[in-house]
Amino acid sequence: MSHQALDNLNIDAFDAMPSPGEIRAALPVSDAAAATVAGGRRDMERILSRQDPRLLVVVGPCSIHDPKAGLDYAHRLKALSDEVSDTLLLAMRIYFEKPRTATGWKGFINDPRMDDSFHIEEGVRRGREFLLHIAEIGLPAATEALDPISPQYLGDLIAWTAIGARTSESQTHREMSSGLSTPVGFKNATDGDLSAAVNAILSASRPHSFLGINDQGLASIVRTRGNAYGHLVLRGGSGRPNYDTVSIAQAEAALRKAGLPENIVVDCSHANSRKNPRLQPLVLQDCAHQILRGNRSILGVMVESFLEEGNQPIPADLGTLRYGCSVTDACLGWDDTAAMIRETRELLKGPLLKRCLQTA
Numbered sequence: 610m611s612h613q614a615l616d617n618l619n620i621d622a623f624d625a626m627p628s629p630g631e632i633r634a635a636l637p638v639s640d641a642a643a644a645t646v647a648g649g650r651r652d653m654e655r656i657l658s659r660q661d662p663r664l665l666v667v668v669g670p671c672s673i674h675d676p677k678a679g680l681d682y683a684h685r686l687k688a689l690s691d692e693v694s695d696t697l698l699l700a701m702r703i704y705f706e707k708p709r710t711a712t713g714w715k716g717f718i719n720d721p722r723m724d725d726s727f728h729i730e731e732g733v734r735r736g737r738e739f740l741l742h743i744a745e746i747g748l749p750a751a752t753e754a755l756d757p758i759s760p761q762y763l764g765d766l767i768a769w770t771a772i773g774a775r776t777s778e779s780q781t782h783r784e785m786s787s788g789l790s791t792p793v794g795f796k797n798a799t800d801g802d803l804s805a806a807v808n809a810i811l812s813a814s815r816p817h818s819f820l821g822i823n824d825q826g827l828a829s830i831v832r833t834r835g836n837a838y839g840h841l842v843l844r845g846g847s848g849r850p851n852y853d854t855v856s857i858a859q860a861e862a863a864l865r866k867a868g869l870p871e872n873i874v875v876d877c878s879h880a881n882s883r884k885n886p887r888l889q890p891l892v893l894q895d896c897a898h899q900i901l902r903g904n905r906s907i908l909g910v911m912v913e914s915f916l917e918e919g920n921q922p923i924p925a926d927l928g929t930l931r932y933g934c935s936v937t938d939a940c941l942g943w944d945d946t947a948a949m950i951r952e953t954r955e956l957l958k959g960p961l962l963k964r965c966l967q968t969a
């Protein structure tokens with residue numbers, strides 16, 4: 610009996626992808642890269658469990674759109690990282706997937722050529738290649754996990770993961786986080802509400818079973834163990850910051866009430882700087898002063914920074930793009946970034962060590 614088609618009515622095509630195992634075999638992890646990833650995760654876990662007194666600084670472009678400029682940035686960041694590593698643990702923001710408020714370029718994996726051609730396989734391969742370079746330089750990578758399948762392709766090269774403000778409430782992202790191999794920072798919602806992120810930390814700490822794919826690309830029931838290193842990322846909301854002492858005390862209370870460790874990363878960008886990149890150093894300075902005055906919960910900060918300050922729209926003629934300038938949110942330029950990080954290190958050098966000794 611024939612009947613009207615009932616499914617795939619709005620689907621144009623299914624283009625098969627190579628499996629995660631195939632892509633990883635084509636771009637294998639070198640020993641040097643593996644040491645960076647494992648070392649970065651271990652250092653972050655130690656920071657989150659108060660065994661390492663340093664402040665985690667997740668810093669880098671809002672999004673990677675040009676691997677050459679990204680690599681140029683990474684080399685500068687690595688030199689800075691070596692200079693401040695007694696006080697600060699630097700990880701580079703390598704964001705390949707962008708959640709959009711409505712529409713817009715969804716990042717390097719989705720559309721690596723930035724022309725709506727959506728060569729996702731190319732995006733995954735080139736993304737992995739880029740992550741390998743960064744790990745070989747010796748910089749731990751921090752990313753946002755947005756697509757629930759992409760960690761199978763790239764997760765072995767990531768040291769820290771964010772779940773964004775738009776997805777902390779999503780069960781899919783909580784389940785995925787429960788199986789990720791990295792510490793995971795859950796952001797408060799775009800309206801500033803903390804409860805979705807706090808519930809996400811709880812949910813991700815438990816084992817889950819859900820649908821996904823395995824290394825061979827086969828549809829699978831994924832059974833996870835739970836992630837012990839979930840924490841809260843404060844990014845402000847509804848145009849209002851939430852890094853001030855009162856907001857931090859409220860966030861600590863919310864975590865305490867849920868029986869969770871009071872572990873907080875402050876995102877100096879987004880609503881905390883009202884998307885004005887020049888305000889990010891002020892947010893960081895404020896956090897550093899809170900730490901100097903005895904704060905124990907701010908364990909990390911995030912900064913959106915690139916070679917050039919500001920941002921630019923994606924032009925029709927990509928040849929006219931400004932080198933090293935963001936095509937998503939506006940970033941702080943390199944010189945201001947380096948100055949801000951050096952100042953933070955000078956401020957916190959002695960006191961951070963004391964904070965750890967007091968906690969032990």
Ligand SMILES: O=C[C@H](O)[C@H](O)COP(=O)(O)O
Binds near residue numbers: 708709712713937938
């Ligand atoms: O950090 C990036 C952006 O804030 C996020 O992807 C949302 O961007 P949009 O509001 O420009 O879509």
Ligand SMILES: C=C(OP(=O)(O)O)C(=O)O
Binds near residue numbers: 708753773879
């Ligand atoms: C999308 C981002 O942030 P948020 O989820 O806080 O908007 C980001 O950090 O790139």
